[in-house]
Amino acid sequence: MGVETLVDVLGENVLTTTIGKIVGWGRANSVWPAQFGLACCAIEMMHTAGPQFDLGRFGSEAMRASPRQSDLMIVAGRVSQKMAPVLRQIYDQMPEPKWVISMGACASTGGVFNNYAILQGVDKIVPVDVYVPGCPPRPEDLLNALMILQEKIKAQGIQPRV
Amino acid sequence: MSKARTRPHASHEHVLDEGVSAGDRWITVKREGIAETLRALQAEGYQSFLFMSAVDHLATPVRPEPPERFELIYQLRNLEAREELRVRVWVPEDDPVAPTASEVYAPAGWDERETWDLFGIRFDGHKDLVRILMPDDWEGHPLRRDFPVGGEVVDFSEDHEVWQTAPEKA
């Protein structure tokens, strides 16, 4: 008596996997972004959710208005000095597990604006998982970033984030 | 564009100078008389207030001696005659104050707040002169020429020695 007999009896109705993989698969395919569009990248983010590029097929159509109901923050646009504490507050309000995509050059490094008013990279205040270059990045770039993030989420499984 | 028209505003008591720059007509007005002059121009037909701002003429090798450090600009438009007029006011560095125009033209309210925020020029009589674009606890007036552009120093860039990091208190 062993697993082989079990397989005969149960046939193809049972899948075996690890909890980490199933949780990772579930999380990765239902990432709900928080609406955090700041500037021009927000428009391309809207296009990504639009009909031609369709974010919905990745499970991310539900862009939640409240950060407490979302698990991904796509920082789309330039973060000014006045906005930075607000961004941190929104990030803190999101429940674990949470991820951040820094969309566009301004969010990643400050972009075209190397000056007093713009935070030179949102990773100065929140930990970023995927950076998307571009000014603004094409919707396909954002979809690519989401797919990379999905791989990362699947790999993370049920381990707590360090 | 030359139009035979009387120029009554040239006879206003506060007007110091007038001219044309790249097709734009302008007049220079004494600081104390700005509200009165704007009121007179509004009555003349310049109903539309386009914008108001300041220019910092901190001395540079190109222009070592401007009349004063700050120049306020008011751009007005006469919708019927389709003409525009620029009103300039010189404001000295040691006394950066000017009378408010927000009683005469409503859009000047926010423009003056922005000028206060970015240049440090106070407007007497303005009802709500607080910072508008920078955080409330920001120190300094960013658009002044002696305020550094800020940001991060980029290695090997040609303006490397010119870039300075942002002030400590952000």
Place this chain on the structure above:
Amino acid sequence: MSTETETGVQGMTITREAPPTDHFGGELLTVNFGPQHPSTHGVLRLIVTLDGELIRGIRPVIGYLHTGIEKQMEALRWQQAVVVTDRHDYLSPLHNNLAYALAVERLLGVEAPPRAQALRVIMCELNRISSHCLWLGTSSLELGAMSMFMYCLRERDTVLAMNEEISGYRMHTSYIRPGGVMADATERFWEMLADFVEKMPGHVDEYENLLTNNPIWRRRTVGIGYLSVEDAIRLGATGPMIRGSGKPWDLRKTMPYSGYEKYDFEVAVESAGDCYARYLCRIKEFRESVRILKQAMASIPDGPFNVDDRKLLPPPREELETSMEAVIHHFKLFTEGYSVPPGDVYAAVESPRGEHGCYVVSDGTHKPRRVKFRAASFVNLQALEFMALGSMIADMIAIIGTADTVLGDVDR
């Protein structure tokens, strides 16, 4: 109805008709909206004082997107600064480019050749269509018409594909530069444009089918956010804000630039002054833009797309192999850049939001001394305070939508 005087948030005395007399009583509640909020078209923060659902006071707090563009441009050369102009009113980048280019060209004393002017008109009208598409999509989304968002983005994607065809970028094309335009239009661009121009009126009919006689849309926009003509002029509102109130002020007709006087089109004007009137204005502007595009396509002259001045614009690359002068010009332009004669000038264009102007001060060097943008949204937002007093919270969403403010424009 009786009138009452009220002191507005900035000390302005406002006389309006009294709101309904059954007040909800009790104390006034101060609520904070934003800066992160789904219905605020960007990071706009509103501090609203409420009497039940009636708005008693509204104070916009801006600056959450302040980018220091004007300071940044002082640190860049004249031709580098074009790139930064795209990004401040990010829904109408070509109009920003055009205002800056017109100002610098006036200081330089050059004028773009006719083909460049026609290309500018084409790209600006396409931009107007794409900006209004996004406005209609997001405004309808906020008022509940969610499928409109998808329809409008579909058209916008078509326009952005045309932008990409002509300049390589979907959004921030930096296509219009002092001296002319970046590149000539390709064959494929003309095909795409011809196809678009044929199909767009049908799409606008679709939008109208869904919204114009829709009782829910009408209930939410008719009579909401009233702005009279006198108030619009007094508050400095421009664009559909003033044309929706009855004054046919459109810079393309009244103070034309870039060859607009050659095209035959009507100014979209409505007299009701409420959100519905502004909606009708913008729908008409869709149709008039298509009309201008058809005329521009048919009448575009052949010729150079740039001013033929080697001190302004680099020589074509083939010349670098044969001419020493071309090499010197190329070197000078890409290291130091060109210098603009000293002076100051204000040039304005009619962007989808209103009057967008660029005030440029030059001290004769290769970098601008001061660039100030007269942002349409900055001024239109001041009218928001006035329009929203006395209305309900739900109407505030409609009013913010109708003002079509872009926070990048407001904060620069």
